[in-house]
Amino acid sequence: MDDAPMDFTTDELREFLEADGRGVAADPGFKERLRRRLWEIVRFRGDQRVGGDEEQ
Amino acid sequence: MALTWGGTTSGETALPRKRSLAPPPLLRSDEDLVQGIRRSSEADFNALYERYFQRVYSFAFARLRNRADTEEVVQETFIAVLRSIHSYRGQSTLLCWVYGIAKNNVNNHLRRAKSHELRVELAEPGMVLGTASLDASTPEDQLSLRRYQESVQKLLSNVADWQSEVFWLRHAENLTIGEIAQRVRRSNDAVRSSLYRIKRMLVEAVDPTPAAAS
Numbered sequence: 575m576d577d578a579p580m581d582f583t584t585d586e587l588r589e590f591l592e593a594d595g596r597g598v599a600a601d602p603g604f605k606e607r608l609r610r611r612l613w614e615i616v617r618f619r620g621d622q623r624v625g626g627d628e629e630q
Numbered sequence: 631m632a633l634t635w636g637g638t639t640s641g642e643t644a645l646p647r648k649r650s651l652a653p654p655p656l657l658r659s660d661e662d663l664v665q666g667i668r669r670s671s672e673a674d675f676n677a678l679y680e681r682y683f684q685r686v687y688s689f690a691f692a693r694l695r696n697r698a699d700t701e702e703v704v705q706e707t708f709i710a711v712l713r714s715i716h717s718y719r720g721q722s723t724l725l726c727w728v729y730g731i732a733k734n735n736v737n738n739h740l741r742r743a744k745s746h747e748l749r750v751e752l753a754e755p756g757m758v759l760g761t762a763s764l765d766a767s768t769p770e771d772q773l774s775l776r777r778y779q780e781s782v783q784k785l786l787s788n789v790a791d792w793q794s795e796v797f798w799l800r801h802a803e804n805l806t807i808g809e810i811a812q813r814v815r816r817s818n819d820a821v822r823s824s825l826y827r828i829k830r831m832l833v834e835a836v837d838p839t840p841a842a843a844s
Contacts, residue, residue, distance in 0.1 A: 619716065
């Protein structure tokens with residue numbers, strides 16, 4: 575995915591940045607389930623890269 | 631189970647480790663966390679997740695106003711971020727990058743929802759008849775309508791209870807997609823899909839040629 579600068583205003587970005595301590599609270603169960611799933615993705619991709627490096 | 635900085639669990643009998651000079655993950659820069667995640671550091675991953683979760687969640691909820699849709703977008707956003715983190719070149723800050731992905735996902739979600747709703751609305755005329763049309767029709771029409779209603783009820787007995795409820799809430803009580811989603815505790819997309827599926831089944835039941843179902 576390209577990480578080149580995208581089309582949005584600084585106000586939008588500030589709103590996003592300041593959303594840390596406010597807004598609606600997420601379901602803690604969802605947050606934890608997603609954390610575990612994402613960590614599996616990170617670990618799997620890490621393993622794949624290590625495997626790929628070893629094969630080379 | 632508590633996590634240590636090194637990404638291992640505290641319950642392990644670990645060999646003595648050299649003291650790391652790196653700052654705790656929560657104080658590290660985004661770029662350092664990205665590097666750590668590329669090396670599969672769980673501590674860095676957790677720190678990045680904690681740093682961005684509430685931002686992405688609040689941002690999405692402010693636009694979608696629905697928990698199920700928000701959770702879907704939050705999940706899509708983090709998966710996109712982590713799947714492409716190895717190709718992140720740092721051309722924009724991580725903050726801008728994550729925000730860009732979140733915004734894109736919210737917009738795509740809104741577009742999909744709008745187009746799905748439109749398809750459901752377009753599929754409505756002639757397929758679902760209200761009681762008003764029963765009063766206005768001829769005896770032959772009433773008979774054929776009654777048969778049609780029987781086939782609708784028979785068809786609805788073959789779908790899950792909540793899907794049948796969705797159908798009646800929409801067409802008998804005339805509730806909006808959002809109201810139905812809250813009532814049956816499903817996402818807006820799930821409600822739309824369910825309505826769309828039942829309508830396709832109705833079309834096929836009335837005219838089972840392949841052209842009618844397409």
